[in-house]
Amino acid sequence: MSRSGRLLELLISLNTKHRFTVQELADEFSVSRRTMLRDLHLLSEMGVPLFSSSGPNGGYSLIRKQELPPIPLTTEEATGLLLSYEIIEQHDGPFKYENLSTLTKIRATMSVEMLQKVEQLKSRLAIEFPRRSVNNYYLKDILQASLERNHLEIEYESRSGFSTRTIFPFGLFLSNGLWYALSFCYRRNSTVTFRVDRIVSLKVSQQSIEPISTNMTVEKWLKQSDSSTKELTLKAQLTKLGCKILDPHPLGEWIEMNPDGTGAIEERIKESDIHYVGRQFLSLGAEIIIEQPVELIQFIQEEAVKLINQYSKV
Numbered sequence: 001m002s003r004s005g006r007l008l009e010l011l012i013s014l015n016t017k018h019r020f021t022v023q024e025l026a027d028e029f030s031v032s033r034r035t036m037l038r039d040l041h042l043l044s045e046m047g048v049p050l051f052s053s054s055g056p057n058g059g060y061s062l063i064r065k066q067e068l069p070p071i072p073l074t075t076e077e078a079t080g081l082l083l084s085y086e087i088i089e090q091h092d093g094p095f096k097y098e099n100l101s102t103l104t105k106i107r108a109t110m111s112v113e114m115l116q117k118v119e120q121l122k123s124r125l126a127i128e129f130p131r132r133s134v135n136n137y138y139l140k141d142i143l144q145a146s147l148e149r150n151h152l153e154i155e156y157e158s159r160s161g162f163s164t165r166t167i168f169p170f171g172l173f174l175s176n177g178l179w180y181a182l183s184f185c186y187r188r189n190s191t192v193t194f195r196v197d198r199i200v201s202l203k204v205s206q207q208s209i210e211p212i213s214t215n216m217t218v219e220k221w222l223k224q225s226d227s228s229t230k231e232l233t234l235k236a237q238l239t240k241l242g243c244k245i246l247d248p249h250p251l252g253e254w255i256e257m258n259p260d261g262t263g264a265i266e267e268r269i270k271e272s273d274i275h276y277v278g279r280q281f282l283s284l285g286a287e288i289i290i291e292q293p294v295e296l297i298q299f300i301q302e303e304a305v306k307l308i309n310q311y312s313k314v
Contacts, residue, residue: 006031010039011048011107012115021059046101048108075117078110079125094139094172134197139172141202142181146171151205152183157198163187166205167194171218182218191216230271232293238263242287251280274299 006029013028014020026036040060044050051061107115145152146169154165167183170191174180179196186209234254238246240261246252255263269277278299281288290297 007039007043007104008107011043011104012119014043014048016112017061019059019061024059043104046104048104075114075121078114078118079121094143134178136179136196138199138202139179139196142169142196143172145169145204151207151209152202153205153207154194154202155200156194157200162200165194166207166209168209168212170216170221172196173218173222182216182221184212184216191221231268232271232274232295234265234267234269234277234293234296235291236265236281237289237291238265238284239287242284245284245287246280249280251277269296271295278303 010025010029013025022033022036022040025040026033029036031039040050053059053061110118142152144150149168151166151168154167156163156165166186167181168186169181169183171182172179173182180193181196181199182191182193184190185192185194238255243252243255243257243261243263246255254265254267256265257263274295278296281290281296282300282303290300
């Protein structure tokens with residue numbers, strides 16, 4: 001269990017106890033006494049009202065401050081909040097610590113009965129997203145620079161190697177489990193995206209650079225990207241097996257099922273999505289027949305030839 005997950009479980013446990021010792025909690029969570037002391041200290045720093053007493057009957061207890069007003073959340077609202085936190089936690093967002101601190105404080109004000117209902121409902125729900133094993137060290141730095149309108153000097157590792165860039169960041173966005181920094185790059189003299197996990201080093205630029213005179217925002221850029229690309233009509237036929245294979249994938253929403261279990265797809269796609277859609281369809285092999293667009297068919301053909309050539313030498 002991750003430390004953040006253990007802290008949430010620890011808080012749930014504390015809400016069910018009148019008094020407890022460090023060793024009792026350490027045994028319950030199968031960690032050392034020192035680790036449990038660090039966890040309790042962190043909860044205290046986050047605002048959880050813990051009280052300690054010494055002596056033979058000493059230990060810890062959770063102070064429930066009566067002056068704090070109750071949070072008017074239903075069980076469903078509280079569960080949705082927790083699930084939202086878990087999604088953000090999985091993607092190592094810029095406010096990971098703050099999210100944990102906020103939810104910890106919220107849990108501390110809930111009654112034991114409310115916590116039990118939330119956990120019961122939460123045990124029946126789960127949200128799965130692609131999780132990447134990458135390190136996003138500079139999320140907060142980039143976000144802060146975008147707010148303060150600072151230029152940054154970064155060392156960036158791309159597929160072609162390392163390079164040093166001077167950038168003006170507009171903000172961050174998450175896509176397919178990866179964080180990107182939308183920025184104006186002076187080397188390319190255009191607005192581009194940088195994968196945050198590929199930024200090796202970062203510092204605020206001390207150069208005298210004229211500020212970018214633009215009101216560009218991440219939201220505006222994403223909308224422009226969606227509307228600027230050419231749209232194509234996709235038509236395809238799927239076998240029964242093809243429908244079963246594609247159904248769990250997001251593209252499975254496009255399938256119109258036939259009475260015999262086969263399926264058909266007729267959808268509008270962006271030309272820029274040809275590679276993404278094509279690779280998903282290529283994995284279906286003979287279980288899908290693409291009728292149009294020509295661009296997608298050509299991409300499938302080219303990728304199939306590459307695959308055949310790769311194994312023809314074996």
